[in-house]
Amino acid sequence: MARILIIGGFLAVLFWVFSIVDCAVQPAERHRGVSKAKWVLIVVLLPVIGGILWFAIGRRRPGHDDSPLFRPDDDPEFLRGISRKEQDARIKQLEEELARLDDETDGTDNRS
Incomplete structure (x- = not known):
């Protein structure tokens, strides 16, 4: 049981660090919702949840435009x-x- 917790904790730390780095290196125009600094703060202060929020709603995909599509x-x-x-x-x-x-x-x- 202890092994599972250690591996899970290690994976959580890896995900947290990856989320911080990804959020910090993205250009400001790829951040959705709030500013880049606020996203980095969210990811740092809420280790796993902040990373999930970053990838789910904060990170704009390359070539993706939020403007409505018009014919x-x-x-x-x-x-x-x-x-x-x-x-x-x-x-x-x-x-x-x-x-x-x-x-x-x-x-x-x-x-x-």
Whole structure:
């Protein structure tokens, strides 16, 4: 039983040190929620729990952006930038595609 506690304690210390180092070396823009200094303080003061919090909610993944994803037709800036003629052409294209899809589903045999 003592061996398990020693190994568990050793693993907890390793995780704690790894969490501190990872939090400290990440650029400030990769820290989510609070500032870099506060994250380091959280990880140092709450050894295992702070590390879990850091990896679960504090660390922003590379290439990950928290901004909402917009398709071009959802983006107000995009809509302001296109002309009325382009908007009408896009609507016509979408209506034609919808009609084509509707025709495909009407032609299928739905026997159970």
